[in-house]
Every structure is written in structure tokens, then in C-alpha cells.
Amino acid sequence: MRSPVFIAALLVAVLLDSAFLQVLAIGGARPWLFPVVLAFVCFNASKPAAWWAALGMGVLYDLVSPVAAPGGTTIVVVGPNTIGCLLAAATAIPLRGVVFKRNPVAVGVLAGALLLIHQVGWFAAWTARGWLGDPVPWTVGEVGSAMLASFWAACATALLGVPVSYALDRIEAWWGFPAVGSVARRV
Amino acid sequence: MKIADRPFAIAALLALFVSVLPTRIVGGVLVDVSGVVTALLNPPAHVLQLVREWLRPPQHDRGPDDPVMRELLRERDTYRSQWHAARQEVLELERKLEQAGAIRRADPSGAWRLVDAAVGMSTPAAGQGIVQLMTGTALGVAAGDVAIVRGDLLAGRIGPAPDRLTSTLVPIGHPGLGRIDASIVIDEQGQGRRMPVQLEAIGSGRLACDVVLDGGVKPGMLVRLRDASWPKGAQGMVLGTVAEVGRKDQQPLRGRAIILPVIDVLTLAEVTIKATGQSADQGSRSR
DSSP states (O other): OOOHHHHHHHHHHHHHHTGGGGGGOTTTBBBOSHHOOOHHHHSOOOOHHHHHHHHHHHHHHHHHHHETTTTEEEEEOSSSHHHHHHHHHHHHHHHHHTSTEEEEOHHHHHHHHHHHHHHHHHHEEEEEHHHTOOOOOOOOOOOHHHHHHHHHHHHHHHHHHHHHHHHHHHHHHHHHHOTTOHHHOOO | OOOOOOHHHHHHHHHHHHSSSSSHHHHHHHHHHHHHHHHHHHHHHHHHHHHHHSSSOOOOOOOOOOOHHHHHHHHHHHHHHHHHHHHHHHHHHHHHHHHHHHHHOOOOOOSSSSOOOOOOOOOTGGGOOOOEEEEGGGTTOOOTTTTEETTEOOOOEEOOOOOSSSSEETTTGGGGGGOOEEEEOOOTTTOOEEEEEEEEEEEEEEEEEEETTTTTOOOOOOOOOOOOOOOGGTTEEEEEEEEEEEEOOOTTTEEEEEEEEEEGGOSSHHHHHHHHEOSSSSSTTOO
């Protein structure tokens, strides 16, 4: 996989996720682009490249997600999104042998599922930090509604994933993925 | 799942380790790194926000169609917020005037000046309850000055070596203040009969003293300062209240009273200091 292409796609995803995709929100459900990119990379890149991509994506999303802390300060924690992305990658990489990666519907639905798995890691990481005394980025006692919002976001992400994965499939040649069955792909 | 890439395994473990590190260890660095990243991403994100707002304006932007009515509503909201701000300021000034008057009536000698001090870091973990104040020697604050709340409630003493713009407040109940001579006021409403006691900190911000078992000490009674080593202007001020009176374990014929400080400094945003030092810039923030 060509790193500059992935970095460009990652930056586009983080910009659209943080500043634009709210325009597609219906009710409380808003789509996210990063699970679609993560699914596309995990299904096409070599395994080491997919792992590194998930790690880099998680770290970047953590760095742009400050959390308000008591006293009017903000804190930045590298971990919740990183763990979430690594969990999602750990789910997606073994599935690449059984998914029709050229089927936009399959990739879109899997992107929604990956967002749910990412959210499990995200909640787990913040809950662990909450036990250590850090503030958690949801209202205490409202974790159920926060997870329900994640479910609706996953549905919206699956819908967005269909056209986006189709578009990504059109530019697959730019990414420089290894050919099917190559040694690098099987590492 | 087998991860053959050793550098990746190290990086992932490092990320997992950082994810559980307390923010006081890595928080500052991460906030700086995050600031750099967001500074690079903010300009294109702002353009995207503008496009998003153009495509789908926020609901609250949709006011009445009539521009005159829209302008009237805007002016109404502006003056309403100004009225609330002015009202809050008046209430704050009234509170300060009342406090200053009470302190002056209690000690008319005038050998001091009052300095308002904003409370900085006051987290329970910060220096075992010591509170940082955002005022210092520039305004005449000296080591050993007393901090007061609501006229005659003692919050604590200024710690050693205050800086020019900052100082520390050692709260009542902190072991750093040592033993404190005080009086339990047995008859606050009547003759003001007092029982002299010596207070010592026993942890968790509480104080304790020996008392005569049948001396009339009861929970709820006020404890006032009577210690020659404290500033003259602080004598007679309220240190705390008697929380409980019991039999002393080692000497069953004597009693032991537990005293709770009347002020919990960890909940304060501002205290008034009776400053006895020389001010570097006379007049500012003093009354």
C-alpha cells in the first residue's frame, strides 16, 4: 500500500468526519467515514500495512478528540480510538477471505459493524480510565443512550459505506495494494 | 491471531500503555501534540464547516422572515444578557462590601489591608489539601497572614515564602499549622463563657482537643481562635465547630472533642486575606 495515498485518505476522512458529515445526520444518527476507509484498507492491503493503518488512524482520531475535564481544562488521551481501531482491524483482517471485497454493499455493512466494534473498544478504554479517576466523555448514568447512539451511527455509516466503498474501489489502482495471492498479501 | 511485525507489536503495546497512564504524566505533551495537529487541520475543517452550514444551516439560525422583527429579537437577546451580567456584578460587589465591612468592624486597628485572592489549584491531591492562591507579595501578602471568608470565618494561613504573584494557603485542619490555642464558646448567646483548649490536626482535615467531660461542651458549639502566635487581627475569629464529644481512650476520666473546620477551602473560589506585608503596587485590588 502506498503510504502517501493512505495518509491523504486518512486526512480527508478525519476532516469530513470532524467538520462535514454532520450534514448527513438524520435525527441522532450521523455517519462516520473512518470505518469505511479502515474496512477498505483491511480487505485489500497486506496484513502488516492494515495493522499499521489501524494504529495510525486510531492515534490521529485520539489526537483530534480532546475531552473536557473538571476545572475548565481539556485533556487528550491516546488510547480509546486507537484500541477501537485495532479491535476493528482484528475483526476485519480475518474476514477478508470470506467477504466479496468488490461488493460495495458488503463493505458498507461491514463498515457499520466495524464502527460498533470500534465503539466497544472506545467505551472499554474510557471506562478503564474512569476507574482511575479521569472524566469520561459521556454523562454518568447515560452510557446506555450513548451506546444506542453508536448503534444508529453504525446504521448511518453502513448506508454511507455503500457509495464510498464503490468510489474507493474505482481508485484502487492508486493505492498500490499487492496483487491477490502475492507473498506480501499472505504475510 | 499472530502478529509477526515486531515494531508494530511494540507500537501497539506502547499505545495501550499510554492509554492507561494518568493524564498528569502524559497529558501536557499530548495536549501540545494535539494542538499542533488541530492547528494544521483547522483551516480546511473550517472551510468544510462553512460548506456544511451553507448546505444545512443550524435550526436556531432560522428566525422570523421579517428583518425588522429579526433585528428586534437580536437586540432583545443582547440587552437581556447584558442585564443578567450587570445583575451578577452588582450582587458580587454587594457581597464584597458586606465582607469588608464585617472584617473592619471586627478589627478596627487598621494595621492590615484586605486582599481578594482567587483560588487556583485546589484539587484534593494537590499537596495534601494545600491550596494555591493567585496573589502574592506584590499585594502585601506575607507568610502567616490569615485568610478569611464571610467576615470572621478563618479559612487558613498563608504558607511560607509566598511568591510575588502566587502564594499557598494552609487550611485549618492541616497538620502544617501545628497546635492551635483556641476557645470553645460554651455560651455563645449569653455571657460568652469559654473553655480554653489546644487543637491538633488528626487527619482528614479534622482537629481534636482534650476537654473536661462534664464541662458543658456539646456538638455544634463554635471554636474561636485564642493563639498569641497568630496575627492579632485574627483573634476571636471562628475556626470550626464541635462535631462530637466522647471519652478519651487513654484517660477515661477526660473527654475528647472533634472539631470540624468551619470552611472547606477545597470548595472555595475566592478568599480574603488580611495582608500585613508591604505592597509593591499600592492600591490595586486592595480596599
